[in-house]
Amino acid sequence: MIAVKMNPARRCTALLNQLCVSPRAGPTNGRAFSPGPRLGPGVGGKGTGTQPKKKSGISTTGATPVCPMGASSSRLFGTLAQTLNSAPLAQQDLYPEETQDQDLDMPMLDPDQLLRECEEALCRRPARPRRELVYPSGTVPCHHKPNSSIRIMQWNILAQALGEGKDGFIRCPLDALNWQERKYLILEEILTYHPDIICLQEVDHYYDTFHPIMASLGYHGSFLAKPWSPCLDVEQNNGPDGCAMFFRRSRFSLHGLAHLRLSAMMLPTNQVAIVQTLKCRVTGRQLCVAVTHLKARSGWERLRSAQGADLLQSLRNITSLGGSRSNAASATVPLVVCGDFNAEPSEDVYRRFSSSALGLSSAYKLLSSDGQTEPAYTTWKIRPSGESCSTLDYIWYSHDALSVDSLLDIPTEDQIGPDRLPSYHYPSDHLSLLCDISFREEPHRLM
Structure with a gap:
């Protein structure tokens, strides 16, 4: 496993000594979703460890009370749930106003302690696939500029409501899909890869899980829900899914934010994008980062292409410089675009x-x-319609201004295994992508 960057423990010990007090938790009942303060669903269960063991399930039915963000043995998540119970979460708004200050009130957690807790909770699951960092052909590790690389993660994490209620993964055991695990x-x-920037799709547990946890780990988060999320068609849903982006506050400051609803042929669609302009505290340089999730399924290629064209125009x-629509040569801010494009490289949007x-x-x-x-x-993945093995996820970058390390x-x-994804050892039907990028010494203006 790749070594994790270590951060000093801050207040984790005191937090771990607190106990969870809430008697129950669960997703929002029914199809209707009402935003506002609510407790988070459970986290407890089995998971990935370093030693493969026999697969065994834990029933999620029964009367054992659980903490709002985990089983009663999960002290750290229980602490977060207690904090959420006393401090209302941000309201879910399609185009909210955001400031970095809203994340500063969360209790700070030690990521190494949290990672150890995860590993302990997951010790009865098969080990995750071992993945290594690879240097692109013709490049060598850069040691003369310490801390200059920026680590970016792209991941469709699989919306919980869709995984359990709509996607029909016929080879994935049901208990491997429940949110508690x-x-x-x-x-x-x-936590294993400690990215500086995280771009996620199909997030339907942002306010009760990802925002509080990531804020406590030192990240600033932004979320944009789909206008008509298919998650709302699933009973026991937790609200709409959408895109989320996080960046480490110690590494970046936020200089600009755009929440986009993508259009096709001048008509609004159900797909969205988040665009943030960040300033790197190490280099003083600006970086624009976008996350999106384009329309899924075969037969919608023209719509995906139109959505891509709309996103590219917005990014341009x-x-x-000056926001000119016609002068592409004025582009000066390096760009990274992450997303599940739902498109193979043969498609027009690619x-x-x-x-x-x-x-x-494409990195x-x-x-x-x-x-x-x-x-x-x-x-x-394997669904009732058959087995699907595809390249749909990408990290795009400005090749004149940035290099992939x-x-x-x-x-x-x-x-991956014969049952494919998701599985006991991998939580999504999509693989996470991750790369280290750095600013070139003398970036060229785009011509």
Whole structure:
């Protein structure tokens, strides 16, 4: 496993000594979703450890009380739940106003202690696939500029309501999908690689789980729900799913934020994007980062292409000096675009991004020997309609202004296993992508 960057413990010991006091937890009942203060669903259960063990399930039915954010043995999550119970969460708004100050009131947690708690809770699950950081062909590790690389994670984490209620993963055991177990695996994945910027899709537990936890770990978060989320069609849903972005406050300051509802042929669609302009505290340079999730399913290729064109135009305006629509050469802010595009490299939306005047390249092509070929898959699932193995997820970057220092490799077929994704050892039907990027010494203006 890749070594985790260590942060000094701050207030974790005191937090761990507190006990969870709330008697129950669970997702919002029914189809209707009412935003506002609420307690978080449970976290407890089994999980990934270092030693593979026999698969065994824990029933989520029964009368044993659980903490709002975990089983009664999960002290750290219980503490967070107690904090949430006394401090109302942000209201869910499609286009909220955000400030970095709203994250500063959360109690600070030690990420190493939290990671150890996750590993302990997951010790009865099979080990996660071992993944290594790989240096692109022709590059060498950069040691002369310590702390200059920026680590970015892209991940469709699988909306809980969809995983349990709509997606129909016929080879994935039901108890491997319940939130009480899955959220430990998701958090462990994030804590293991300690990214500076995290871009997520299909997030339907932002306010009760991800925002409080990530804020307590030193991240600033932003969330944008789909206008008509399919999660709301599922009984016992936890609200709409959407995109989320987090950045480490110690590394960046927020200089600009845009919440976009993507359009196609001048008509609004159900897909959204978050765009943030950040200033790096190490280099003093600005970086624009976007996260999106385009329309799914075969037959919607033209809509995805139109959504991509709309997003590219918005990014061109945001990153261009003076916001000029027509002068692509004025783009001066380096750009990273993360997302589940629901599109193979053969689709038109992929060609739009790879040929854009913004000068974007796909980072994961650098894993190939020729530097021109995407991975064979970023998602692999088995549904009633059959087995699907596809490349749908991407990290795009401004190749003139940024360089890719390393990438997290893709698990092999044997590592993923015959039942594919999700599974006991991997919480989503999509693989997380991760790369280290750095600013070039003399970035060229896009021509």
